[in-house]
Amino acid sequence: GAGVSQSPRYKVAKRGQDVALRCDPISGHVSLFWYQQALGQGPEFLTYFQNEAQLDKSGLPSDRFFAERPEGSVSTLKIQRTQQEDSAVYLCASSFFPPGTGKPYEQYFGPGTRLTVT
Amino acid sequence: AQSVTQPDIHITVSEGASLELRCNYSYGATPYLFWYVQSPGQGLQLLLKYFSGDTLVQGIKGFEAEFKRSQSSFNLRKPSVHWSDAAEYFCVHGAGSYQLTFGKGTKLSVIP
Numbered sequence: 701g702a703g704v705s706q707s708p709r710y711k712v713a714k715r716g717q718d719v720a721l722r723c724d725p726i727s728g729h730v731s732l733f734w735y736q737q738a739l740g741q742g743p744e745f746l747t748y749f750q751n752e753a754q755l756d757k758s759g760l761p762s763d764r765f766f767a768e769r770p771e772g773s774v775s776t777l778k779i780q781r782t783q784q785e786d787s788a789v790y791l792c793a794s795s796f797f798p799p800g801t802g803k804p805y806e807q808y809f810g811p812g813t814r815l816t817v818t
Numbered sequence: 819a820q821s822v823t824q825p826d827i828h829i830t831v832s833e834g835a836s837l838e839l840r841c842n843y844s845y846g847a848t849p850y851l852f853w854y855v856q857s858p859g860q861g862l863q864l865l866l867k868y869f870s871g872d873t874l875v876q877g878i879k880g881f882e883a884e885f886k887r888s889q890s891s892f893n894l895r896k897p898s899v900h901w902s903d904a905a906e907y908f909c910v911h912g913a914g915s916y917q918l919t920f921g922k923g924t925k926l927s928v929i930p
Binding site: 703704731733740741742743744745748756791793795805806807808809810811812 | 822850852854859860861862863864867908910912916917918919920921922923
């Protein structure tokens with residue numbers, strides 16, 4: 701079946717521009733996660749959704765970052781007034797299981813969107 | 819706070835040789851531990867996971883890992899490396915109810 705898809709795969713933005721990154725999770729997956737992977741680093745947690753509810757946004761680096769999942773399926777990560785330090789790969793992951801089951805750790809990752817801010 | 823340490827940034831092995839990638843974690847309770855692989859242009863793929871029970875876990879592509887509580891380690895092994903195994907490998911720790919904490923990764927190069 702189809703995995704997690706992300707678009708665009710590559711995005712170049714000029715400093716100060718707004719960008720929107722899209723994630724299509726696996727159909728039926730309750731949990732959705734966003735991660736930021738800087739060059740040479742492991743992914744770092746940004747935010748978590750259970751269905752349409754954003755239950756944790758503790759990893760968002762600033763108030764320029766905003767994520768939504770209005771219908772509990774597709775999610776968008778928006779970055780306003782992009783800065784050079786926002787250059788990274790943004791990964792989306794989904795899981796069938798909600799918290800409390802121990803299995804939301806079994807996350808399926810998309811290929812990522814590589815954002816370059818010039 | 820939990821953390822994961824992968825002491826080797828880059829490892830090079832010859833095709834057919836054995837492989838061991840090191841991982842240490844720091845957390846008091848029984849951890850949930852994973853190894854993921856990331857190939858260029860590909861998404862992260864789960865190789866194997868440890869939740870509880872048998873401390874030697876088998877994964878896909880011939881990989882295995884052993885959980886050693888006394889050493890706070892979860893090293894990844896493969897008896898014979900193939901050229902297609904060249905990739906970046908991440909040791910990952912799960913805590914709380916959903917958060918994954920990734921190590922910095924070990925890049926594996928394979929010499930033909």
